[in-house]
Amino acid sequence: MRLLTVDDLRTTFRTDDGPVGAVDGVSLSVDAGQVLGIVGESGCGKSALSLSIMGLLPKSATITGSIRLGEQELVGLAGSELRQLRGDDMAMIFQDPMTSLNPVMRIGEQLIEAIRLHQRVSKAEARRLAVDGLAAVGIPSPEDRMRAYPLELSGGMRQRVMIAMALLNRPRLLIADEPTTALDVTTQAQILELMRELRREVDAAIVLITHDLGVVAELCDEVAVMYAGRIVERAPVAELFAHPQHPYTWGLLASLPGRSGAEERLYQIPGTPPSLLHPPAGCRFAPRCAFAMDACRTDPAPLLTATARAGSAVACRLDQTTRDREGVRLSGTEAER
């Protein structure tokens, strides 16, 4: 069942220097029970995309296009209606658990608030649900933790609390914005393991925002690669690693450590991402792309179109043969698989 449908979404921030198109014509969809990974480097618009869906953008932002949750259109929805959906039908997990919980409120108070904003239950009942929620994310002695303040918990425990809070009202859509980035490596693995378990239990559509392809490989069914506010490639996760189609994806894969021998320098995509204040005219990756043709720089960028590979789509002018050949060669995936 199709749960989230985003169609030609454009999110623009008003700044002192002019409008910045953080999200520029993004379309995607996620089914219930499916995990869609959105990958890209910092500033590519992945967080702006997730905040657009949740309706949490600052006042300086405007959005056009369409975001549908089930059958309901979210763009243009009144604030109060959107508020009723937030935390109930759609929930979000944020990047930094150290700052995402209110430091002067007890964990229990924050969880109970989340429940009672959306469910008509007694305080005692909400309390019971909150304890269950903490237990479900693997927090030991949840009764005691209810009385704790955030500073009494480790980063990993706080992120578990954030995850529990997001799941309390059984959302249909869960957006996780870099849920492991701020954690140390061991804790990252634990949180990923937890998310993998939860994935099986909750029948929600999950959008996982990350810059970590390792996380994508572990958790996602499908991946969308974002560059400078646009999706440049979309594919089932195995397909993306086996046959990456977009030169930017090749660069991302090539720059992963541990693929080309320990002693070698990590690969680096030449150049830097473009300013979204004055983006390049044609394909936004063209200035950094080794395969760019004249048309790439001058003509409007190609739309996301299906490739010969099953379920995959790419926004690139290169022909299928070149993409297949160079993709395997440059991203070094053949050696790994």
Next chain:
Amino acid sequence: MVRFLIRRILGGIFVVLVVTLAVFVLFGPVLRWHSNISPARLYAGKNPSAEQIERVSALLGLDKPYYVQYGYTLKRLVLGPSQDERERVCPGSTAAECDQLLGRFGSSFAKQRSVDSLIWDHFPVTLSLTFVAAIMWLLISIPIGIISAIRPRSLFDRVSIVFVLIGQSLPVYYFGLLALYFLAYKLGWFPLSGYEPLSNPGQWLYHLLLPASVLALQFAAIYVRITRSQMLDTLSEDYVRTARAKGAGETRVVIRHAFRNAMLPIVTMFGLDLGLLLGGAILIEVTFGLQGLGWLAVQAAKRLDVPTTAGIVLFSAIIIVAANIVVDLVNASLDPRIRLE
């Protein structure tokens, strides 16, 4: 938490000790050396003979070395006047009569009364003024500060910034005089001066309203500014975004999540300001003829009433130290980050 409290109280006692020493040195040896003013001379009346001064010196214990005098001053502050001093200062009077003349803070020779009784007579005026003004400035500034922060750069915000500027730059004695002239003298809405005790609450408030408003306006300006900046900071915090992501309404987000965090530094400032004002709001009290501690201090200084001046300085210091401790306690109760460290 108990250790924290004990540490703060010990620290407070140390500060008061330092202040007593400073007060003693300043109003004893320094005053004598600098202006050739000695309490004995002042106490002895007009044009005293050398013999009279000497007798008064012995009476007040001023013939002893300074360290003995200081030790006794401290002892009197803690335990009250000794039997020996009572007999010297008020021979042949009952204990109750002597209490009127001599207290922990000493005796005012100008008024022939104990400094303690003077302070307790005038302190309620300062306390009332501070109380009414504090309620007024909080009620004015916190809502304005919050609304300004929610709508930065709006017309409301800009007008409130002008208000802050005016409030902060008008000296109270000038603004107070203007208010007195127009609102009290010309329009007759308020009394020109004076204080009514709390036993008559209506008159009490009526007499305090104008001075408290003038005082409150000045503080409200500062509090609008700090509330606004604190709210702007907390409103951009991650946990405020989390609250919104939960589906909390704007009022709940602003009050329960943002303001609850923003008020911590405001509480600190409020406690310190209260302590400061309780030591006497000199300019306001003098302008409006309110006979509070500040007014008393000015009177005492004019008359060279050294024990009273010194007593008020010491009393204010004790209040400020106490306010600091209370602020720490309140902060600890509001903020687990302080409590649990």
